Amino acid sequence: MNQHVETSLELKIERLGHRGDGIAPGPVFVPYALPGETVLAEVAGERGRLVALQEPSPDRIEPFCPHFTHCGGCAVQHLSVPAYQAWKRGLVVEALKQAGIEAPVEPLVDAHGRGRRRATLHARKGKVGFAEARSHAIVELDACPILVPELNRGLEAARALEKQLRGLGKPLDLVLTATITGLDCDIRGAGRVDDKMRLRLSDLARQFDLARLSNHGDVVIERRAPVVRFGTVEVSPPPGAFLQATAEADAALTALVRGGLAGAKRIADLFSGCGTFALALADAMHVQAFDSDKPAISALDRAARRAQGLKPVSATVRDLFHRPLLAEELKPFDAVVFDPPRAGAEAQAKRLAAAKLRHIVGVSCNPTTFARDAALLIAGGYRLVRVTPVDQFRHSGHVELVGVFERR
Ligand SMILES: C[S@@+](CC[C@H](N)C(=O)[O-])C[C@H]1O[C@@H](n2cnc3c(N)ncnc32)[C@H](O)[C@@H]1O
DSSP states (O other): OOTTGGGOEEEEOOEEOTTSOEEETTTEEETTOOTTOEEEEEEETTEEEEEEEEEOOTTBOOOSOTTBTTBSSOSOOSBOHHHHHHHHHHHHHHHHHHTTOOOOBOOOEEOOTTOBSEEEEEEETTEEEEEBTTSSOEEEOSOOTTBOHHHHHHHHHHHHHHHHHGGGOOOEEEEEEEETTEEEEEEESOOOOOHHHHHHHHHHHHHTTOSEEEETTEEEEESSOOOEEETTEEEOOOTTOOOOSSHHHHHHHHHHHHHHHTTOSEEEEESOTTTTTHHHHTTTSEEEEEESOHHHHHHHHHHHHHOSSOOOEEEEEOOTTTSOOOHHHHTTOSEEEEOOOTTOOHHHHHHHHHSOOSEEEEEESOHHHHHHHHHHHHHTTEEEEEEEEEESSTTSSOOEEEEEEEEO
8 A cells, every 4th residue: 555655645535435435525536445534545537546544534444355455346344334334324315315305214224144145256367256446357266255155165166167168268257146956157258159068067067066057048957946035935047037136135125115015915016037026925915027037037927836825926028118017007006016227217117106006115226216216206296205225235335225105
């Protein structure tokens, strides 16, 4: 940190940005600096590189990972827990304020649990790991303390897969998911591989006891069907399918959604994925699920047919950006849950605003697009009763939230 001090500026850090950078007047963004600190930083445009801490914050703590500041996986490990939790909750408060929305924001729910069950490892030129902070270079790790232990064991398998595929000379991503029946790995970037390579990859899957190995969704070998559980229902997700990053977030988000639906009997689950909410809630509610991802909808449907004791569940492939459910189509439902990708659900929110539903629950991984969509619902006559931030990407700038709306 003490190199090039002669070219540095003294900066007073005022706040923490949404990516976890300290922000000084200007603005100048200084990664790893904290509010209240006086720092020396090398400044180029809006970017500052922390060179020395002159007055550290009382909230500064020792990061627990030796790769912190080098690895791009974590942005904030150096902040005390209460200050960290206030910052994350504050990201949601700020996004609502920017959209002119007043609503109670609950304390942050910690949903890290045992750690992340999904990770995308990058493999380039013989190296396997995460991207370096602000770079495409790879940080090689023996273990990552943020992941569930089963995924850490997958690092060895990932290195062996990279070695096998190195001759292709292509940058690869390896999407690893820890499931109940073992690790599921989807290779991205290899393109089509010949039969000889498939056999060698299958051998590696056996050697490392992978449940399934696929190449961009094309199953190379399935030794056991990967399984996750939503409520009491077992689902076999398609290769690389969306799943909440931690099992605890799954449970926490589902409980908040259930609470917000307030005993509804018939609901629509929009952007359902392979059924995180639909299948868990079908113990008490008739559910119609919609998502544009065909394999995810098929997995949801298969799981619902196999499960015992559920209320009726239907699953439909539909692009809700281009063909949102219309107000007329929403009439049969007492309530709706929607959980779109980061871009939000603007087209669908306009239709929800025009519908006369009693309850709507929005789940989001992007407070800014959530606030935009929430403003549409509020303009359409709904009240945002409460918003609960949920932290499943601990130490990163990402935050999930659940917003509960009622018709006024
Ligand atoms: C944040 S995930 C939520 C999935 C699910 N609710 C869960 O918790 O597992 C967003 C989902 O939106 C789906 N999606 C993305 N674009 C879509 C579109 N245009 N129409 C419908 N679904 C879409 C994705 O396939 C993905 O399943």
